[in-house]
Amino acid sequence: MYRSGAVMAWNVFRFCTALRGLGSIMILLVLGVVGVSYYAVVLSIYGPALTSGGLDSFISLAVLLMFHALLVMLLWSYFSVVLTDPGGVPPNYRPLVDEERGDVDQLTGSEFTQLTTPEPTNTRVRYCRKCNHVKPPRSHHCSVCGRCVLKMDHHCVWVVNCVGALNYKYFLLFLFYTLLETTLVTISLLPYFLAFFSDGEIAGSPSTLATTFLAFVLNLAFALSVFGFLIMHATLVSGNTTTIEAYEKKTSPKWRYDLGRKRNFEQVFGTVERYWFIPAYSEEDLRRMPALQGLEYPSKPDLDSEES
Structure with a gap:
């Protein structure tokens, strides 16, 4: 019995380690899709068409401007998720609010001492037995990161990071700009993709045609999957x-x-509306909105009174 439990724990550890290693590959995959799309849209088709004159030049300019603007926002949002700590429990954290009953009194020394024992008897606040500390409201333990994450949503291998209180907005913006970018690329390459199934001759080298075909398929797949995820x-x-x-x-x-x-x-x-579509917060919001720091969250007063 002990042996099977040890094997299970060991397998879970290997799985978590594998996920951490997989993340680096995912970053390269994201950059690879961006590179293939850039080659197909900018270097192969719409970049050279800028010099053709007339309506084609206007369309090419519009596509290139939108492509680069969305690409900047996509990469900005993506690396903000990757590089921003989602939020961990501060050392010696003491809850000021009873999550279960809505009390506003800080826990007394004796109550807090009970919570820090291996088998806490005080159930008024949440306690992580893996980290051996009190958990703030809405936080959860991540087995991949090996710690409790503030307002944890999920661990995402695509960003090699947990998605939590401090980077959830950036993650959503990454999905939003990825949807717009992949949709733009899909629509831009659609006429050239359809040309593969026509009887006429297709201009371009074999490598250019293959890259265009691959870019269309990849961006269409990403657009459809990200759309459902964003919804x-x-x-x-x-x-x-x-x-x-x-x-x-x-x-x-x-x-x-x-x-x-x-x-x-x-x-x-x-x-602050001007900050809604960029991966950053205003100083005003960071100062007056505790929820953005991941430790305290406003709740419905009527439910607080019912539970207290």
């Missing part, structure tokens, strides 16, 4: 939940963090 996350944002919390809500008739669609949106993107 799912838009639904989660509208209800102020994460992917993990969406399963928890099934057993809870009321979700205390659902503040209405507008406020739910602001809990992720902030209140």
Whole structure:
């Protein structure tokens, strides 16, 4: 019995290690898709067409401007997710709010001591037995990262990082700009893709034609998959939940963090409109919105009173 449990733990460890190693490959894959798309759209088709004159030059200029603008935003958002720590539990964290009952009094020394024991008897706040510390509201333990992540949504191998409180907005913007970019590339290459199935001759070298065909297929596949993923996350944002919390809500008739669609949106993107579509927050929002720091979250007053 002990042996099977040890083997299971060892296999899980290998799986988590494999996921960490897979992330570096995923970054190269993302950059590879970007490179193939850039070669097909900019270097092979629309770049040379700029000098053709007339309507073709105008269309080429419009496509190239949109392509580069979206590419900048896509890469900015992507590397913001990759390089931004999603948020970890601060050392010696003490909860100021009782997540279960809505109390606003800080835990006393004796209560906090009970929580730091291997078998905590105080169930008023959440405790991680893997990290051996108190967990802030809405945080979860990530087996891949080996720590608790603030407002954890999921661990994403595509960004070699957890998606949590401090980079969830950047992740959503990455999905948004990826959808726009891949859709633009798909539409731009569609006439040349259809030409493969026509009876006429196709201009270009074999390598150029192969790259164009590959770029179209890859961008179409990414556009369709990202569209469904973005719709799912838009639904989660509208209800102020994460992917993990969406399963928890099934057993809870009321979700205390659902503040209405507008406020739910602001809990992720902030209140300053000019910052909504860039992977950054205003100093004003960072100063006055605790939810953006990942430790405290506003909830419905009526539910707080019911639970207290």
